[in-house]
Amino acid sequence: MLRFIVFILFLFLPCTLFLGGKSSDSTPDSAERAAVSDVEAYASLYRSMQLEGVVNWKAFRQAVAGYYKIDNRKREVLTLIDFSRPSTAKRLFVFDMRERKVLFSSVVSHGKNSGDNYATSFSNEYGSYKSSLGFYLTESTYQGKNGYSLILNGLEKGINDRARERAIVMHGAAYADPSTIRSCGRLGRSLGCPALPLAVSKKIIDTIKGGTLLYIHGDDKTYASLSTFIKQDEAQKDRADI
Numbered sequence: 001m002l003r004f005i006v007f008i009l010f011l012f013l014p015c016t017l018f019l020g021g022k023s024s025d026s027t028p029d030s031a032e033r034a035a036v037s038d039v040e041a042y043a044s045l046y047r048s049m050q051l052e053g054v055v056n057w058k059a060f061r062q063a064v065a066g067y068y069k070i071d072n073r074k075r076e077v078l079t080l081i082d083f084s085r086p087s088t089a090k091r092l093f094v095f096d097m098r099e100r101k102v103l104f105s106s107v108v109s110h111g112k113n114s115g116d117n118y119a120t121s122f123s124n125e126y127g128s129y130k131s132s133l134g135f136y137l138t139e140s141t142y143q144g145k146n147g148y149s150l151i152l153n154g155l156e157k158g159i160n161d162r163a164r165e166r167a168i169v170m171h172g173a174a175y176a177d178p179s180t181i182r183s184c185g186r187l188g189r190s191l192g193c194p195a196l197p198l199a200v201s202k203k204i205i206d207t208i209k210g211g212t213l214l215y216i217h218g219d220d221k222t223y224a225s226l227s228t229f230i231k232q233d234e235a236q237k238d239r240a241d242i
Contacts, residue, residue: 038065049100055093056082059217066135066229067097067213070155073137074211081108081194083119083131083218087187092196094207104204108196109176112189122218124154124162129191132160132168133223136214141205146171146193150205152214156227160216170194170214172201 042064046052051060059082067078076098085091092108095101110119111131123130132154139151149171154160160168173195174180175188188195194216196204208214225231 038068045100049095049102051102054102054105055080056084056217059084059215062217062224062230063213063215066215069229070135070137070213072211073213077103077208077212079138079208079212079214081214081216083110083114083122083133083216086117087119087189088117088181088185092194092204094204103207104200106196106200106204107176107178107181107187108194109173109187109190110194111192114189114192117186119218122220122223124158124160124166126162126166131192131194131216131218132163132166133216133218133220134160134227135229136160136163136216138170138208138210138212138214141209144169144171146173146195147198148172148202148205150209156229159223159226166192168192170196170201170205172196172198174198 039061042061043057045064046055046057046060051057059080063078063080067073076096078095078097080093080095082091082093087107087109090105090107092104092106093102094104096103111129113123113129114121114131119131121130122133124132134154134156136152136154139153141148141150143149146169149169151169152163154163154168171193173188173190175190176195177197177199178187180186180188
C-alpha cells in the first residue's frame with residue numbers, strides 16, 4: 001500500500017521539480033525574442049503612422065518603449081521632444097496612440113546652457129539652466145510669469161526628478177518663434193524649460209495636459225545606460241531595422 005501511495009505522488013509531482021523550478025519562458029533566448037517582438041511592433045507602428053523621414057526612429061522607439069512601461073498615464077497621448085535635432089527643425093511631436101496619428105509637430109527651445117543650435121549637455125541640477133532628458137508625466141496648467149504653463153513631473157530619479165523644484169514647465173515664448181531663426185541662426189533658448197512658439201503653445205498644452213507622457217530624447221549615452229525605462233532593451237533594439 002505504501003509503495004502504491006508513493007507511486008501516485010510521483011505521478012503528480014510538478015514538472016518544474018525536474019526542470020530546476022524554472023520555466024522555459026525565463027530563458028535568455030525567450031527574453032531576446034520578446035525584445036525583438038517588441039521592436040517589430042514599434043516599427044510597424046512607426047510605418048503605419050508614416051513617420052519615416054519625419055521622426056527619428058531611435059527617439060520614437062525609446063519613447064514608445066517607455067509609453068508601454070509607464071502605466072499611470074491617464075490618456076493615450078505621447079509627446080516626443082527630440083533634442084538630437086537642431087533647434088531650427090521641428091523636433092516636438094504629439095502622437096495620438098489610439099488613432100495612430102500625429103496631432104502636432106513644432107519647433108521647441110532647449111535650455112541656454114545645453115548648447116547653441118543643438119542641445120548636447122543636460123542636467124538635473126537647480127541653477128544649471130540646462131534641459132533634462134527622460135520621461136515625464138504632464139500635470140495641471142497655471143498662469144505664471146511665462147503665461148499659460150504646464151507643470152511637468154520628472155519620473156526618473158537623478159535624471160529629471162528635480163523638474164518641479166527647478167520650475168521646469170512647458171510654456172510659450174516669443175524667443176521660440178521660428179522668426180528668430182532668420183535673425184539668430186537658431187531658436188532662442190530658455191532657462192531649461194521646453195518653450196514653444198506662442199502661436200501653438202496653448203493648443204499643444206491643452207492637448208497633452210492632465211497625465212499624458214512626455215519623453216525628451218537626446219544623443220546622450222549616459223542617459224541610455226541609467227534609465228530604467230529603456231536600458232534593458234537597448235542592446236537588442238539598436239540592431240533593429242525598419
